[in-house]
Amino acid sequence: MIIFFNPVLFDKVWGGNKIGDFLGYNVSNTCGECWGISAHKNGECSIKNGIYKDKTLKYIFDNHKDLFGFYEGKEFPILIKIVDAKSDLSIQVHPDDEYAKKFNSYGKTECWYILENEPDAELIIGHNFKTKEDLVNKINNNDFINHLNRVKITKGDYYFINSGTLHAICAGITLLEVQQSSDITYRIYDYNRLDKGKLRELHVKDAIDVIKVPDSEVITSHNNKYFDYLILHNQTETVYHSHLHGDYIVVLEGLGEINNQPIKKGDFLMVSSNYKYTLKGNLKIQKTWF
Ligand code: ZN
Numbered sequence: 001m002i003i004f005f006n007p008v009l010f011d012k013v014w015g016g017n018k019i020g021d022f023l024g025y026n027v028s029n030t031c032g033e034c035w036g037i038s039a040h041k042n043g044e045c046s047i048k049n050g051i052y053k054d055k056t057l058k059y060i061f062d063n064h065k066d067l068f069g070f071y072e073g074k075e076f077p078i079l080i081k082i083v084d085a086k087s088d089l090s091i092q093v094h095p096d097d098e099y100a101k102k103f104n105s106y107g108k109t110e111c112w113y114i115l116e117n118e119p120d121a122e123l124i125i126g127h128n129f130k131t132k133e134d135l136v137n138k139i140n141n142n143d144f145i146n147h148l149n150r151v152k153i154t155k156g157d158y159y160f161i162n163s164g165t166l167h168a169i170c171a172g173i174t175l176l177e178v179q180q181s182s183d184i185t186y187r188i189y190d191y192n193r194l195d196k197g198k199l200r201e202l203h204v205k206d207a208i209d210v211i212k213v214p215d216s217e218v219i220t221s222h223n224n225k226y227f228d229y230l231i232l233h234n235q236t237e238t239v240y241h242s243h244l245h246g247d248y249i250v251v252l253e254g255l256g257e258i259n260n261q262p263i264k265k266g267d268f269l270m271v272s273s274n275y276k277y278t279l280k281g282n283l284k285i286q287k288t289w290f
Contacts, residue, residue: 001272008035008043013195016086018174023266033083036268037248039076042183069244069273077290078227079181089169090187095210096163100184107163110179111222114157118172123151125167126215135213151218160219164212178288180226229288234279242271243289256281
């Protein structure tokens with residue numbers, strides 16, 4: 001079965017207008033995140049087509065296990081989103097599974113694939129502190145910004161952000177993020193900017209608890225134990241077979257058909273467990289499985 005999703009959009013103090021371009025319809029000028037494949041309670045995608053139209057991904061995950069190859073986890077494990085950073089995101093860190101357990105959540109390991117960027121755009125990934133004591137001192141003295149790893153990027157790059165890695169997406173970057181299904185972020189610095197007249201909350205204590213030290217390595221792949229994915233250029237009519245727990249697809253460019261249904265840039269869909277599908281047309285897609 002092929003199931004298309006309605007994305008859930010979020011305005012952010014740092015958001016821009018690239019997500020509307022990606023989706024092909026008008027959204028606000030401060031749209032920061034588009035959750036395209038999500039069963040997370042903070043933004044559940046509903047279904048666009050077929051017999052489950054208007055139900056949610058969470059509903060079918062809970063009630064139609066066969067579509068997911070009888071995946072044994074209690075929660076749908078991944079979340080796929082587009083992030084448009086017109087200005088800098090906060091400098092932040094996410095907990096691992098163990099730390100997140102007390103909040104009844106998965107941890108958050110994430111992978112980025114750069115869709116678009118301004119010429120000098122940078123990511124922050126990791127830092128050069130050798131000890132936690134040093135990190136805490138510099139945070140307390142407001143002198144940690146110069147100790148962060150800044151990474152120049154190019155369209156098409158991959159980055160792997162393990163839980164515990166201090167990071168930030170900086171201004172001028174649009175990316176596709178595949179992550180564990182979690183919404184726990186500990187902000188350590190937010191540029192002292194106002195959001196609707198107020199400073200956004202910081203979570204320095206939790207952040208210090210979970211930040212990995214040392215952590216200076218930048219990982220430019222997407223190999224991890226939670227999910228896998230690839231970018232696929234489909235040019236001729238090709239038959240594929242979905243993975244045991246389904247294939248989760250974002251159409252990044254182009255126009256075509258999947259089993260004779262039209263698909264185009266900006267579509268988010270899943271192919272259920274062990275299902276044959278044919279792609280036609282000139283398409284660039286991102287395909288995730290777990
Ligand atoms: Zn993050």
